[in-house]
Amino acid sequence: MSEPMPPFELSRPQTVGQAVKALNALPEGRLIAGGTDLIANMRRGLVESKNLIDISAIAELHEMEFGKDGLRIGAGVTLREICNDMRIRADYPAIAQASDGVAGPGHRAAATIGGNLCQDTRCIYYNQSHWWRKSNGFCLKFKGDICHVAPTGRRCRAAFSGDLAPALIVHGTNIQIAGPGGTRRVAIAELYNEDGSDYLRLAPDEIIIAVHLPAFNPMAPVVSAYEKVRMRGAIDYPLAGVAVSCRRSNTGEAELQIAVTGTNSAPFLLKNVSPFNAGDGLDNYLADLSKLIQKQVSPQRTTTAAAHYRRLTAAAVAQRLARKLLLESSSG
Amino acid sequence: MKRLIRLEINGRKHEDAVADNLLLVDYLREAKKLTGTKKGCDGGECGACTVLIDGVARPSCITLAATCDGHKIETIEGQAKNGRLSALQRSFHENLGTQCGFCTPGMIMAAEALLRQNPEPNEDAIRSALGGNLCRCTGYVKIIKSVRAAAGAKT
Numbered sequence: 001m002s003e004p005m006p007p008f009e010l011s012r013p014q015t016v017g018q019a020v021k022a023l024n025a026l027p028e029g030r031l032i033a034g035g036t037d038l039i040a041n042m043r044r045g046l047v048e049s050k051n052l053i054d055i056s057a058i059a060e061l062h063e064m065e066f067g068k069d070g071l072r073i074g075a076g077v078t079l080r081e082i083c084n085d086m087r088i089r090a091d092y093p094a095i096a097q098a099s100d101g102v103a104g105p106g107h108r109a110a111a112t113i114g115g116n117l118c119q120d121t122r123c124i125y126y127n128q129s130h131w132w133r134k135s136n137g138f139c140l141k142f143k144g145d146i147c148h149v150a151p152t153g154r155r156c157r158a159a160f161s162g163d164l165a166p167a168l169i170v171h172g173t174n175i176q177i178a179g180p181g182g183t184r185r186v187a188i189a190e191l192y193n194e195d196g197s198d199y200l201r202l203a204p205d206e207i208i209i210a211v212h213l214p215a216f217n218p219m220a221p222v223v224s225a226y227e228k229v230r231m232r233g234a235i236d237y238p239l240a241g242v243a244v245s246c247r248r249s250n251t252g253e254a255e256l257q258i259a260v261t262g263t264n265s266a267p268f269l270l271k272n273v274s275p276f277n278a279g280d281g282l283d284n285y286l287a288d289l290s291k292l293i294q295k296q297v298s299p300q301r302t303t304t305a306a307a308h309y310r311r312l313t314a315a316a317v318a319q320r321l322a323r324k325l326l327l328e329s330s331s332g
Numbered sequence: 333m334k335r336l337i338r339l340e341i342n343g344r345k346h347e348d349a350v351a352d353n354l355l356l357v358d359y360l361r362e363a364k365k366l367t368g369t370k371k372g373c374d375g376g377e378c379g380a381c382t383v384l385i386d387g388v389a390r391p392s393c394i395t396l397a398a399t400c401d402g403h404k405i406e407t408i409e410g411q412a413k414n415g416r417l418s419a420l421q422r423s424f425h426e427n428l429g430t431q432c433g434f435c436t437p438g439m440i441m442a443a444e445a446l447l448r449q450n451p452e453p454n455e456d457a458i459r460s461a462l463g464g465n466l467c468r469c470t471g472y473v474k475i476i477k478s479v480r481a482a483a484g485a486k487t
Contacts, residue, residue: 005353005354005355006353007351007352007353008352008353009333009352010333010335010352010353010396010398012398012399032396035394035395035396035399036376036394039355039376039394039395039396040375040376040394043374043375044375052352054396054398054399056399080388103376103464104379104463104464104465105389105442105445105460105461105463105464106376106379106382106389106390106391106442106464107376107391107394107464109385109388109389109390110390110391110394110395233463234463234464235376235377235463235464
């Protein structure tokens with residue numbers, strides 16, 4: 001990886017309005033915040049843009065605010081700030097743990113929550129040098145007409161590998177997006193498509209400006225956790241990453257939300273997770289949960305680890321976290 | 333396009349015209365001749381290019397020089413003061429934390445950021461702070477020992 005940085009013009013807007021205007025005027029323009037994903041991809045020739053719009057100087061994107069309605073995290077808040085924030089660690093632990101699991105400390109000091117949500121999907125046939133990809137005839141995600149992972153398929157199977165999204169999903173997060181017509185809010189799951197080459201439902205001139213988390217309710221606390229499995233202990237993407245949240249009702253029933261990253265082209269909330277009742281027996285419940293998750297994830301040959309291993313991994317991590325949270329919430 | 337940036341490097345003010353696509357590591361090594369900062373993977377994966385930006389360790393190979401306008405940069409060259417090695421430099425030397433030496437500037441800058449924030453780190457904290465820095469010689473044991481010894485020397 002020593003291809004030179006391609007030439008581009010950098011603009012540095014000071015407000016969200018200026019950034020939207022710049023994107024609108026430059027349809028091929030790309031946003032850069034921390035740059036930890038984009039710069040590496042540009043040097044591999046995966047991103048070809050003559051215009052970068054640096055949003056790191058926009059003050060309002062760096063604001064974080066705990067209010068009555070919940071927590072608002074500006075899209076430019078860094079992962080380092082998130083995992084060091086004691087309130088996030090206490091009230092939304094999965095989000096702090098997911099931030100802490102991203103890359104290495106130097107990356108987390110630069111990388112932003114908005115950038116992590118938009119992080120490019122990954123595949124062993126895509127995250128390679130230009131000559132490697134060219135000699136392989138490129139691929140569906142970039143300049144090619146075949147997916148080397150699923151050659152008979154018609155869509156890109158690259159895996160979404162951001163760590164923050166599942167943690168935000170299980171906390172019921174909304175995303176605030178700014179565009180030429182003003183701002184809009186969507187549930188985070190609606191931000192993504194199950195398509196590796198078209199994974200974001202954002203218009204070319206839209207910017208994620210903040211994430212909104214519901215207020216922590218001490219009367220009905222939600223406990224949560226995130227864990228990822230990766231090849232090495234730092235600077236690595238998840239082979240599978242799982243976030244789980246758990247809320248106990250007055251009757252003792254526990255409602256679990258489980259979201260997964262790293263296995264599909266979009267992060268997603270697991271469907272049909274039944275609530276846990278102590279009478280069900282924890283081991284039986286977790287065995288059913290394992291079957292459910294194995295049925296819903298669809299890892300492909302996008303990493304050096306086998307797809308089946310990642311399927312089992314997702315199930316094992318979900319079981320481990322669910323067990324921990326159910327035991328924690330019952331003792332609390 | 334070029335733009336004017338004003339920044340502080342190792343305590344001295346600098347003003348330079350830099351291309352928009354110039355990476356911080358290339359600016360330091362080529363324009364400022366501060367070749368102590370190493371280029372390893374050149375893609376943010378090995379930590380050899382780690383420098384401090386406003387006191388925080390960051391990989392300079394995935395940082396644009398243009399975005400460092402107004403910031404304070406510290407490199408390995410700024411660590412020794414008046415010809416005296418810093419506590420970390422001395423400790424790496426005395427504890428054999430350096431073998432081939434290529435990762436050492438990045439290791440020392442990452443460790444420097446840690447010790448400023450946490451002067452008495454335990455081994456987990458050291459491992460975590462150096463999580464973004466690869467070494468192919470030492471097996472890390474002597475590096476961790478060096479950081480611990482430097483922390484002891486500082487406190």
